[in-house]
Amino acid sequence: MNEETKLTLLLRVALATAFTCVAVKWMVDQLDPTRDKKNKAKQQAQALMTKLRIKTNIQLTEYELAIASNLVDPESIPVSWKDVAGLDSVLQELHDNLILPIKSKKHFPSQLLQPPKGILLHGPPGCGKTMVAKATAKEAGMRFINLDASTLTDKWYGESQKLATAVFSLAVKIQPCIIFIDEIDSLLRSRDTHDHEATAMVKALFMSHWDGLATDSSKSSVVVLGATNRPQDVDKAILRRMPSSFYIGLPGMEQRRQVVLTILKDERVASDVDLETLARLTEGFSGSDLRELCRTAAVYGMRDSLKSTKTTDDTTMAEEITMENFSQALAKMRDSKLHCGTLPLSRIDLD
Numbered sequence: 001m002n003e004e005t006k007l008t009l010l011l012r013v014a015l016a017t018a019f020t021c022v023a024v025k026w027m028v029d030q031l032d033p034t035r036d037k038k039n040k041a042k043q044q045a046q047a048l049m050t051k052l053r054i055k056t057n058i059q060l061t062e063y064e065l066a067i068a069s070n071l072v073d074p075e076s077i078p079v080s081w082k083d084v085a086g087l088d089s090v091l092q093e094l095h096d097n098l099i100l101p102i103k104s105k106k107h108f109p110s111q112l113l114q115p116p117k118g119i120l121l122h123g124p125p126g127c128g129k130t131m132v133a134k135a136t137a138k139e140a141g142m143r144f145i146n147l148d149a150s151t152l153t154d155k156w157y158g159e160s161q162k163l164a165t166a167v168f169s170l171a172v173k174i175q176p177c178i179i180f181i182d183e184i185d186s187l188l189r190s191r192d193t194h195d196h197e198a199t200a201m202v203k204a205l206f207m208s209h210w211d212g213l214a215t216d217s218s219k220s221s222v223v224v225l226g227a228t229n230r231p232q233d234v235d236k237a238i239l240r241r242m243p244s245s246f247y248i249g250l251p252g253m254e255q256r257r258q259v260v261l262t263i264l265k266d267e268r269v270a271s272d273v274d275l276e277t278l279a280r281l282t283e284g285f286s287g288s289d290l291r292e293l294c295r296t297a298a299v300y301g302m303r304d305s306l307k308s309t310k311t312t313d314d315t316t317m318a319e320e321i322t323m324e325n326f327s328q329a330l331a332k333m334r335d336s337k338l339h340c341g342t343l344p345l346s347r348i349d350l351d
């Protein structure tokens, strides 16, 4: 075999190897069931970053881009603090503890004037935890990552851990930033010896990076905001990292009046509707129940008005919601709540 043949053979082998490598990579990419999801997330992240005017010179890794698709555009959030009724003290505390220290950092250089490492909102279902978090995203004027637990899952070993790390590295790059984890008990529940290895490692990484931020808290402004109705299921070490916690409980009478007033602010309500009476009759109702009550009453109002008037396609009906509609809606809801066992028996009106 002469020199020239040897060289040609070597070249052919090199070409064949390179081609095989590219082909195998392409095939693996094509076979990856999450490929479309990843590409979409990347495009979404880039669009969001441009919209949020995040500096283009920030270099993000592939994992950080995947997490960036969870960034929230405050303008797209329909609720603000004005829509949250009866929780003024919680909102004030959130403003003073979370927003103020970050906004006034320049003027007050004290080491103590830092936001807490983490904030936990807890309390019974339907009382406004998620709503408060959403409204905070709108009001805070900070970057807001609404962390979707499914973003952290990946079929390849080690990828979930890299994504968990990316949550914090991205937050530090785009700070000041709030990382919101809704139903935090499902992602960061108490560690157990039977935990899957990947899950255990994600939890451990979360804890170490979370504390890593705290050690550098004089420079970084990253806060984790969690919401749950099962705080007893959240890992104790995670709870420690959320030293500031707010209980959002069932609304009292005055709070219920305020919630109904806020929900009905843009509706046509008859003059006979007495909010005090409604608030008195709805003991044990959450904010979400009150919203459902108003919705049902509005539907009954619409039904009554359709019965009494003939409509054509062009007519716009704007019937008022009457106290009678509220009474019917209340009777229906109480009945169904009693059967579900969600209304305590001590709270039944016997008349």
Ligand SMILES: Nc1ncnc2c1ncn2[C@@H]1O[C@H](COP(=O)(O)OP(=O)(O)OP(=O)(O)O)[C@@H](O)[C@H]1O
Pocket: 083, 084, 085, 086, 087, 123, 124, 125, 126, 127, 128, 129, 130, 131, 132, 227, 228, 229, 259, 262, 286, 287, 288, 289, 291
């Ligand atoms: N304080 C409130 N003011 C106005 N509306 C409220 C209030 N609390 C609850 N609501 C209404 O109830 C709905 C559900 O509330 P939200 O999703 O915040 O409950 P949650 O506490 O997160 O419940 P869960 O624990 O089940 O997730 C809200 O979208 C809103 O319409």
Ligand SMILES: [Mg+2]
Pocket: 129, 130, 131, 182, 183, 227
């Ligand atoms: Mg919620």
